[in-house]
Amino acid sequence: MQSNNEWGEFFPIALSPFAYNETIAQEYFPHSKQEVLERGWQWKDRKEELPKVTKLIPAAQLPDSISDIPDDILNWAIQCEATKRPFKIVKQELEFYRNMHLPIPRLHPDERHKRRMALRNPRTLFLRTCMKCQKSIETMYPPERPETIYCEECYLKEVY
């Protein structure tokens, strides 16, 4: 490892037990299957299997209120409103939604994850000035954003 200058570096991707598209790397640095294979990395095709269920229900047909959801939903697959991929609700999840008085989700878990990730700020730093002390700072908030941006020192004084 020392002769190859690998010592002290992260493990090479060739040793990863996971395919590229199974890792969070695909979210930050998305590549097509062809690009991944050309680089000699692993790719795993997703095999969509219909869960073993008694009924497939389109998400739009679900009752809005959690109190109208029968226990039998644990034996159904719900068809995602956006992707049409089927997904199941597990017992613990149903109990959670009932305890919190939340409706049953209408989107596949992967689609929910994708939409949550889209809400994050881009991984870019912008040079701005603290809106309190005018010190130069780097922030993920672009200059056109309406949020009040403070340097760490001013922020900590403000919140404590």
Ligand SMILES: [Zn+2]
């Ligand atoms: Zn400041």
